[in-house]
Amino acid sequence: MGIPITVQVNGVSHSHEVEPRLLLAHYLRDVLRLTGTHIGCDTSSCGACTILVDGKAVKSCTMLAVQADGAEITTIEGLASNGELHPLQKSFNEEHGLQCGFCTPGMIMTATDLLANNPSPSEQEIRHALEGNYCRCTGYHNIVKAIQNAANTQG
């Protein structure tokens, strides 16, 4: 039997009955059809599914949907506000911080959390913060630059 949950996702409240084993990542993708949150592994290693849960970056494959009951969630689809892209969304474009785009939502969400806690991180701090996110295309070089760029813009 399903368990009822209510979550606030990108400012919209959703109530569903979900199987206890349903991962939050699958809930977002399959139930809410928010497919910007990607799944790249089975071991919570790649970070492609990173979202914000109550403001903190979380790999949504490490959480069950039922654990998110009552939480406020932001996914990549909810990052822009009033049609204005988030500084990180802009800086990833400006610094060529993405190629295939698959890891990008997770990278941006992780960086959002980083900059919220450390508005002007050093290169090493950025690289350390990205440790949980794999990118196979960029060699991270331009992702680091994009985050530095966004930090400078925000600051």
Added chain:
Amino acid sequence: MGKFIGQSIKRVEDKRFTTGHGRYTDDIVLPNMTYAQIIRSPYAHARINSVDTKAAAAHPGVVAIFTGKDIAEAGINGVPCGWQVDFKNGDTMKEPPHPLLVADKVRHVGDAVAIVIAETREAAKDAAELVEVDYEELPAVTDPYKAVQDGAPLVHDEAPKNMAYDWELGDKEKTDAAMASAHHITTLEFVNQRLVPNAIEPRSAIGDYDATNDKYTLYTTSQNPHLTRLLMCAFVLGLPEHKVRVVAPDVGGGFGSKIFHYIEEALVTWCSQKIGRPVKWTAERSESFMTDAHGRDHVTKAEMGFDKDGKIVGLRINTWANLGAYLSTFSTCVPTWLHGTLLQGLYTTPAIHIDLVAAFTHTTPVDAYRGAGRPEATYLLERLVETGARELGMDPAELRLKNFIPPFDGVNQPGYQTQVALQYDSGNYEQVLKKALEIVDYDNFRKEQAEARKQGKLLGIGISTYIEACGIAPSAVVGALGARAGLYESAQVRIQPTGKVSVYTGSHSHGQGHETTFAQVVADKLGIALEDVEIVHGDSEAVAFGMGTYGSRSLAVGGSAIVKSLDKVIEKGAKIAAHKLEAAVDDLEFANGAWTVKGTDKSIAFGDIALTAYVPHDYPEGLEPGLDFSSFYDPANFTYPFGAHIAVVEVDKETGKVTLKRFVAVDDVGNVINPMIVEGQIHGGLAQGIGQALFEEAIYDEDGQLVNGTYMDYTMPRADDLPSFETDRTVTPCPHNPLGVKGAGEAGTIGSTPAVVNAVIDALSEYGVKDIRMPLTPQRVWQAMQNGKQS
């Protein structure tokens, strides 16, 4: 440099990716869709005694289950190999079938045995656990050298000694003679370890059969949807090609692994027709590890002969290449025509010979992975050169400069004919190395190194220079070498009546940024705005034909096809313009988006000509309306990018941990359309090449189990494992394609690996370490230091 060509234009495709609106295969949900789970062998080699699906079939939500027996009874062929490499004695290559589902014997961990289709992914997974397969485990072999020895377990009965083929290239007699008279011979025995490409998007496929129109659609994570369609229709399912549409939407990285036609693509297509509903399969990461084609996996004995002045006099190579359990689409050409042919490197070596055996083993099939054969060739050359320099007491940079092929532009000087079948197009090899040495400040480094040593720090510097062959073609040549496909590219340029342009390319972008780069070429050539150009790719229904994206070929081959179509547009446009301007065609020139009568101010804009072509009221007599051209471009030769990479490392004395302090890459990829994108390609390639040097290896145990088949166990470089890269370039245009471009996708991967290993060996010079097997994990480096100390 034009208004767009040569400029770092920001990518037009980014917005959908940064806002979460990319459309990858697994994002697609079709009405009435079902979900597939594939039952895979847990054994590397086993006889299947029985498959019992009764309990699974009774599980709620299960729609259908098919086994190897069903596939065999339906008379479906296996997935084919696209390149034939025959034995030295002329015998035909051994090409055992690779069925969609195996019925009799499994041959690697992950081999597909049955497919369960259900209403939900969860139901399919639950039911899959109820399928009972009775296996009788058999002994396995995983190493290519051991596989071809007497008494090794056989992968296929029809391939004695597990040999798919043996192969040689170069002049054996001349090489043996050169080696016999060499002043010094440097010998190294390598394992170029097996890698897993690991695109972050797992493979996925959706089959969708439309019974009303008897039409099939396959959505798949492919680098070349047209080739997948051709192989699946003509060789596997026997479907009429015009009834099959293959779509490769946004694809999350490929690096080679998504070139090939995989069993799952044909399986979901066939199953969809059987059950009359769409069928989706998406790999879990562990399935990707077991079934995405792997890369590299060579065992090599390499010898390089030098004269007393350090000139290379000969190169002799013996390689055992692992092809895995079945021949993947391009597997056979990788260790041969993409590896043996690159053994000239940048050097004037007068005598070269390679002898190679390609072996079946009980492992995941091996095929092209970023660089494909060229990293293996570069690795052995650059390790030999560096080791040779050390043994001869020469500076490794100097030894390279002494042996480089002198500069040639391929126009005023002819191309360079190698000892191993290729003719290089153009090159200036000294220039790239000198530039890299200058950036890294090579002359001062040795002082810095000596200082650091005094403080107990182990610093090392390593050089690598490379050449690669991209855009492999022309078709007639690759056909003669065994390719079962042409290697041209197609492009359609459709000028819309309003002057907007739709370009349909057979290349496929899965990160390369074609929607931007190709648009830059089109906008510049037509003198129009960038936003007036739309690049369409990845759909066999929209794009007439294509050979896809791999081997750094998109711009050199696909871009050239676009230029051919643009030329036709401009040529026809000139006829219309001449009529409108009441001038002769020869008196017109086309520039900045307008035809002008030379020497006058009489001109007509591109947009006016476009409209006239579709509203041909006042129009040249006898000329067809419309402005829409298709072209196929079959290159005259391969393209040959080259470069020099230098790594600076520090090795921790206590732990053996290698820290990459600096990485300098100077690459020459010919002309550059978008420097930002080219640099991005180089960065990504470097990370993968460094990954091979320091972190990555697919490890099989004796029983054929892939023991590190997850992201928890297989180590790829993370952000804090790498420094920011120092990249630069020289430009030696390709003389034989209209854009003068050579390709940039693989350069970083090819050059970087030996630079890092050479740097570590240099750091350990006081320990007398000659070689360490990749990846250079702290444990291996520490062990090498201990062994060195003892001796």
